[in-house]
Amino acid sequence: MSGELEVRYERLLRWYPEHYRRERGAEMLGVLMDGAAADRRRPALRERLALVVGGLRMRAGTYGQGTAWQSWRAALRTAALILVVLNVADATAGLGWHEQGAIADIAKIILGALAAGAILRDYFSVAVGATVAMVAVEGFIVMDGSLIRIPVEPGVYTFAPGLVVVLLLPLVGRGPVRVTRSLNVLAALALIPAGLWAISPYSTDYANAFRASWWYLLAAAVLWAVVDERLALTLGLVLLYNVAYQVPLVWRALSYGEFGIWSLIAIAIASIMPVIGVTAGAVVARRRARV
Amino acid sequence: MTLRLREPTYFILAALQDEPLHGYAIVTRAGELSQGRVKLATGTLYSALDRLAGEGLVASVREEIVNGRARRYYALTPAGRAVLQAEAAAMAAAARVVTHRGTQTRPAEGIA
Numbered sequence: 001m002s003g004e005l006e007v008r009y010e011r012l013l014r015w016y017p018e019h020y021r022r023e024r025g026a027e028m029l030g031v032l033m034d035g036a037a038a039d040r041r042r043p044a045l046r047e048r049l050a051l052v053v054g055g056l057r058m059r060a061g062t063y064g065q066g067t068a069w070q071s072w073r074a075a076l077r078t079a080a081l082i083l084v085v086l087n088v089a090d091a092t093a094g095l096g097w098h099e100q101g102a103i104a105d106i107a108k109i110i111l112g113a114l115a116a117g118a119i120l121r122d123y124f125s126v127a128v129g130a131t132v133a134m135v136a137v138e139g140f141i142v143m144d145g146s147l148i149r150i151p152v153e154p155g156v157y158t159f160a161p162g163l164v165v166v167l168l169l170p171l172v173g174r175g176p177v178r179v180t181r182s183l184n185v186l187a188a189l190a191l192i193p194a195g196l197w198a199i200s201p202y203s204t205d206y207a208n209a210f211r212a213s214w215w216y217l218l219a220a221a222v223l224w225a226v227v228d229e230r231l232a233l234t235l236g237l238v239l240l241y242n243v244a245y246q247v248p249l250v251w252r253a254l255s256y257g258e259f260g261i262w263s264l265i266a267i268a269i270a271s272i273m274p275v276i277g278v279t280a281g282a283v284v285a286r287r288r289a290r291v
Numbered sequence: 292m293t294l295r296l297r298e299p300t301y302f303i304l305a306a307l308q309d310e311p312l313h314g315y316a317i318v319t320r321a322g323e324l325s326q327g328r329v330k331l332a333t334g335t336l337y338s339a340l341d342r343l344a345g346e347g348l349v350a351s352v353r354e355e356i357v358n359g360r361a362r363r364y365y366a367l368t369p370a371g372r373a374v375l376q377a378e379a380a381a382m383a384a385a386a387r388v389v390t391h392r393g394t395q396t397r398p399a400e401g402i403a
Binding site: 024026027028029030031032034035044046047049050051052053054055057063290291 | 297314332341358
């Protein structure tokens with residue numbers, strides 16, 4: 001039944017891109033058939049898994065990948081881009097809501113667009129400059145003269161620019177970052193929660209869907225780390241926003257003398273998702289960096 | 292070179308020490324050398340070979356057609372041989388930390 005087995009292996013080899021199959025397909029098929037027992041009709045499970053994962057890695061651009069730092073750089077760049085886009089979307093949705101006027105929101109949208117364009121072109125120092133200006137504009141919006149005005153729900157991306165600056169600094173002056181199209185496409189999924197939020201930020205249903213969608217995305221990214229760890233790293237870095245969001249809450253609690261166990265618990269809960277994403281991505285990146 | 296090798300990669304390089312081998316022969320030889328611990332799936336083998344070729348540690352040296360299929364032979368490069376020997380030396384040094392202790396110190400007291 002070697003003919004049947006050969007057809008099945010040929011089908012599995014289709015997970016690899018066509019150019020690779022042209023180059024290596026016949027050779028790999030030879031090894032697969034040489035290694036198969038005479039009475040085998042179906043591919044062995046470990047052969048199947050290795051072919052599927054190998055093919056997906058090649059399509060994702062992580063096949064034969066280099067150092068862990070390269071994965072981190074791609075994730076830092078993508079996470080910064082996502083946060084800038086989320087912040088611009090939030091500013092657009094918030095036009096007319098902020099009492100301090102739409103001018104600051106419009107300034108933020110323009111600066112955000114500049115930062116996003118600079119990140120896409122790998123001009124990281126320009127992007128840092130634009131996001132620092134966004135932080136200054138945020139300060140103008142957020143400060144109401146007496147105390148910090150806290151956004152009503154987490155997910156209002158008010159404090160994102162500060163985090164973007166932190167993410168971009170390691171990239172400044174170190175040349176362009178290699179990012180694959182598949183990472184860009186998959187990372188765009190991270191905009192789903194923002195879309196849900198933009199539809200109706202004050203609806204409980206959408207708020208619940210918003211939170212749940214982050215968990216689904218993170219779970220999918222952690223599973224996808226078998227193929228491409230950069231997505232888990234990216235989402236973990238984006239979700240650091242949850243921790244950044246706690247900073248003004250802690251500041252307020254400290255100023256009222258209310259900082260205590262509940263503040264620490266809130267920070268710990270906010271850290272769960274980013275820790276899962278970053279840890280999963282970092283472990284795989286480190287492991288894959290070994291030859 | 293300061294590359295650290297994973298176990299399957301180590302045995303792939305070790306399989307190529309004596310002569311160039313084709314894909315299936317590498318799988319078989321790596322299995323023998325590792326006493327059955329390393330069972331390379333074909334997808335894993337080619338992923339490793341491509342990575343090793345990218346690092347300049349192995350190279351394809353000749354090709355022949357067997358049963359109508361291309362069969363490529365791979366060989367260690369001088370850099371590959373140096374990395375393999377460095378890894379073997381590092382593992383031998385690590386092993387000596389334990390094996391020499393048994394002959395140079397008195398038996399441990401305590402349990403049992």
